[in-house]
Amino acid sequence: MFRKIFVGLLVMLFAFTLVACNDTTGGVGLESEGDTLVIRVWNDEFIGRFRDYYPGYVKTNQDGTDVLDDGTVVKWIKVANDNNAYQIALDTALANQSSAAANDKIDMFLIEADYATKYANDLYAMDVVNELKIKESALADQYQYTKDIVTDKDGVLRAVSWQATPGLFAYRADLAREVLGTDDPVQVQSMINTWAKFDGVAAQMKAKTYKMLSGYDDAFRAFSNSISQKWVDANNNVVFDQQILNWIKQTKAYSTAGYNNGNGLWSDGWQSDQGINGDVFGFFYSTWGINFTLLGNSLSDPDAPKAPGNGLFGEYRVVQGPASYYWGGTWIVGAKGTDNPSLVRDIMLKLTANPHIAEQITRDTEDYTNNKTAMTKIANDETYGSAFLGGQNHIALFTSAAQNIDMSNASPYDQGLNEGIQTAMKDYFAGTSTFAEAYTRFKEIISEKYPELVLPATLQEPA
Structure with a gap:
């Protein structure tokens, strides 16, 4: 009798082991799942x-x-x-x-x-x-x-x-050759590695009838995603980080000086500026933006082969630019x-x-x-290069930039606040409203979207 019980237990143990070894769910559950x-x-x-x-x-x-x-x-x-x-x-x-x-x-x-x-x-x-x-x-x-x-x-x-998603600055090599005398990424980076130098190149571009940026929002992420504090504090107060104020100040200056075309992000004009008929030197983009957006916008014929001769294919390069950021x-x-x-x-x-x-x-x-081993392998691959970027190994740049990403100041309200400040400031940048009027518009947008948040009654115009 004892022997039969013992054999039965062995059979049950074997069956359990067989099921466990063939369980590919990792312990999520053996029950039938939905169809x-x-x-x-x-x-x-x-x-x-x-x-x-x-x-x-x-x-x-x-x-x-x-x-x-x-x-x-x-x-x-x-x-x-x-x-x-x-x-x-x-x-x-x-x-x-x-x-x-x-x-x-x-x-x-x-x-x-x-x-x-x-x-x-x-x-x-x-x-x-x-x-x-x-x-x-x-x-x-x-x-x-x-x-x-x-x-x-x-x-x-x-x-x-x-x-x-580390961010870089993508620039037109043909305009770099004409205005700066070189399209070499190392040399171009040395010319725009601070915001003061970036402003200087913007003036050079304007002198040659080109624009540094397409519109009001192009540089926003290079500022907003390197803030030192959250948009909203622990008491639900909206906080204006200095980087947000710096973006407002720069964009107003660029708009007044004619360094941009006054386009909004994702607008038809902004997308057109990335193609062969555009007059814009460069665009701030993160990883997805270069392959998912810029490449497509640069082509004259989306149905033709992606190769030199099709719009600006092969005429963009990337550098770190004046700031580390993500997008x-x-x-x-x-x-x-x-x-x-x-x-x-x-x-x-x-x-x-x-x-x-x-x-x-x-x-x-x-x-x-999102795999450091795979990205390091490609970054160190001397045979790898992006045809769209003239053979440049942009993964090497991204690998370096990725080490600097800090998302500790992200908040649940970021989408609404980021979109709200960009929307509210457009008329101010265009010169059709005062800063105070633009800030009032921002308060209206945010109060409607997030009534629980407390905004400063007034905001000083960045100068």
Whole structure:
């Protein structure tokens, strides 16, 4: 009798061991998962990354949904980021998460730097390590700042990113040769490595009928993302860091002197200025901006081969510029209440923690991925160069700049405040309103968007 019991226990132990060895969920759960994965995004960037580099992707249906190799259907819900629209829609969906039908529940959603801290908490986001069972060692090669900004007050990691986003200054080599006598990045950097020198080159460009920048907002991130304090303090007071005031002062001076074209960020004029018919020397861009935006805007014919002769392809270069900064970045969040935790985990691991996939994304797209080993490898690869940037190895510059990124002063209100100050100051820069009137407009925008915040009654015009 004892022998039968003993043999039975051995059989049960063997069966348990077999299941454990074949469990690819990492302990997320062995229960059946949902047959639809719902992902909320604000543009097509991550959709493209997912379809091109997630190993489980099979095809895209005519209705825009994707099919994975296990039969799961991926449903994308896209809402534009402008004017907090993405956040508003996301907030509504998350509020209804517990009562939503299984195929309507949010499984994953994306967040960006300007509001990452708003969602990186236990109200909305799964614990990456303890709930999704992703080991800290699997994320050890990611840039620390990409983890710090989505780590909550209790030290819990709530999201992961496939990219790091140090910023650079992209300039036209043809205008550099004409005005500065060289297009060499080392020499150009020495000419604009401080804001005072940058101003001097702006005057040189104006003398040759060119503009230093396209519009009012071009340099904003180079100032706003190197602030020394949060936009909002612990008592909900809006605080104007000196860097914000410096941006206002410089932009007013540039607008008055004719150093820019008065365009708004993302406007048709701003995009046109990046092409062959533009008269603008350069643009502040982070990693995604160069390959995702500037390249496309520089082409005369988007359907023609990306090669010299097609617009300004090959006629841009990049340098650090007068300031270290970052701009943007996208994080993947596993939504609380998802019925697909194992799939969420697998996507996170494959697209943010696999060095081979990270390296391939960078080599294919020139994006800067969140893997220090892969980026260092490409930075030191003497055969690597961007054809768009005239053969320059911009990854080497990004690798150096990434070490200086500090997101410790990010706040949940950054998107609204950043957009609000840029919107409110436009008439002041254009000369159609006073500074006091522009500040009153800013107070109106922020009071409507964030009624809980307290703004200074007045603000002194930077001089």
